[in-house]
Amino acid sequence: MIPESQPSIMVIDADVLVRHVLAEYLRTCGYRVIEAASTDEAAAFMYEAxxxxxxxxxxxxxxxxxxxxxxxxxxxxxxxxxxxxxxxxPEKSADEAANLCDQGPHLARPYEPQSALDYIRRLRAARTRII
Structure with a gap:
């Protein structure tokens, strides 16, 4: 088990195979990973835990x-x-993406777990430079 002090990432995806593959990869990279099958489950984890x-x-x-x-x-x-x-x-997300296009990154599927990890590292590094 990874200690609480380890960086934590939540992965939300209804597709258990996609979610599990990414979560396991992130765990092997030293992250504490919380998996959720829905946004309701994710919100509950955040409030309860x-x-x-x-x-x-x-x-x-x-x-x-x-x-x-x-x-x-x-x-x-x-x-x-x-x-x-x-x-x-992109096909499923295009209509809704307009609302968030200026607010953050989008990881197009299919993607490799390493791509997700690289994205996280770039975002964290940028946040550290700002602070």
Missing amino acids: GLTLEAVITDAQAPGALGGFAFARWMREAHPEVDVILSGT
Whole structure:
């Protein structure tokens, strides 16, 4: 088990195989990973566990009361210290992406776990330079 002091990342995706592959890869890279199948489950984890996250990777089409795009917007407003990455296919995301295009990165599917990790590292490095 990775200690609480390790950087924490939440992966939100209804596709258990996609979620698990990415989560396992991030764990082997030293991250504490919280997996959620929906935005409802992700929000519950955050409130119940009082999680401190460095990053969230969410499928743009994630199920839940908010959905992936709305959850990303909420995270950026309520938790600006957390980097948020949307993943998904451009075809499914194009209409909703206009609302968030200026607010953060999008990770197009299919993607390799290393690409997600590289994205997280770049975002964290940029945040560190700003602070």
